[in-house]
Amino acid sequence: MVFEAPRDGPGVPGLMIEGRLDFPGVQGAMQVVLPVLAGRWTVLLGPSGVGKSTLLRLIAGLPSGGQLDGAITADDAAPAAGRVAWMGQTDLLAPWLDVMGNVTLGARLRGERPDLGRARALIGRVGLAGREHDTPVMLSGGQRQRVALARTLMEDRPIVLLDEPFSALDARTRAEMQELAHEVLAGRTVILVTHEPGEAARLGDALWLMLEAGLQRMSTPPGAPVRDLADTALLAAQAELWQALRAPAPPSSPAPPPLVHAARPAASPGGPTRP
């Protein structure tokens, strides 16, 4: 169900990230062609340090260790920067602000009057009604991540970037948060970066494996996300991702870095159509 469709004018864009991704002083460059489906979850799976977060930071317009010699374009031709919400590996809650203060932080940082009614509704939406005036120290790790999710929703941006937001949670809480996030972010263009094959297989409308050699399109398990954790098809897809993730790296040779050109999103299940 769609709780609250994004309200921004031009609607929800898809993205195309294309170019040479450079990590000065860290590792070689890689060619990147990453189509991001409008209103869907695009999952970027890969080991730590491969550049997933760098890519995400570039999309967010944040300073990163890397450079993209190319372009990030939205399919409605408006720039992506400024239409992005961000959720990081830690909850990034301000410890001195209560739940309400954290959820409405963005408005105050921009000098706008926060919509308290909407904030209260979103806090209830993530299951924290009545906790509006608790500070983060009074919340569990899972509850803090729920606040971070409510804060992300409060920003009401059509593009949502998730940088391993569930990696610090215990298994059960993580599963719950995946379901909640998928539900409340429905209709937005989501890029999820993760190092966890199970999470990728469970949530992705499109799956991409990012290794030192470059980006590689992976097949998506049958069915629509959020997929059932106990589904054998999901487990099989997860196993396949594990194998790809752990495959020995190709021998380093002077050959040019592999250029993986994926077909436009038409090939993916679900397709680019808006929900």
Place this chain on the structure above:
Amino acid sequence: MSDDIPQTGPALTARQSSVKRAEGEIRAPRAMTWLGHLRGVLVLALFLGLWQFYVWVSGITPFILPGPGRVATTLISSGDVIFSNALVTIGEVLAGLALGTLFGALTALGLIAAPRLAQIVMPVLVFSQAIPFFALAPLLVIWLGFGMASKIAMATLIIYFPVTAAFHDGLKRTDPGLIDLAHVMGAAPRRLIWHLRMPAALPDFATGLRLATVYAPVGAVIGEWVGGAQGGLGYLMLLANGRSRIDLMFACLVVLAAFTVALYVAVDRLARHLEARAAGHRGTGDRQA
């Protein structure tokens, strides 16, 4: 440093409901606090006892070392003159503390708002610490006169840098993830400082404030010593020393020390409150030991 001073005990509970959101001090269980008080009193009593014992046994003349009993007598008999001079020094300390903290905090905020300026100003500030401020006292007298102003300036100068450095460090150290988040949210630079950097740096500001509280009385008294004062505890001590009234000198020291400790306890309470605020501790009711 803060460990030396006993934590405040029962006074805290009485005020909790009166101050909005002032609750939340992280406190040791009350029994331990009282034990700490008791230990402090015992150590003090032991020290005074040894002192008096030595004076008795050695038969040392009061002009060299008066016993605590004699100091106490002088404290009462010369109470008026000590009190009136103490008021001068207390005024200088409080004014210096307020001005030094204010200028220090404003400088730190200015440096964080203008990082390029900080690259120029910060080395100058660090270099200025190589100047012995006590040597400036006569100069301050020439500029500001023999009155309280030159002493306030001395106290201000001494605490300015610790406050600036501590607060500026704190402002710089804000969680980079939080700063990233603010940028993605489209934060205006000044609002970012106001809503994120400043509250996050309150514990560091508290550290600077504690340091300042210890240094301010030193600055004021040295100012009185070097700067040809016409009043104040430092002035009275110098006078007493010149007339071999060591008992009066000790009595002044006792008053100065008592005031400094009282001021520290008060500032420490404020500092703890700031720290608890920054950590998100509020509403103690259910979390008290």
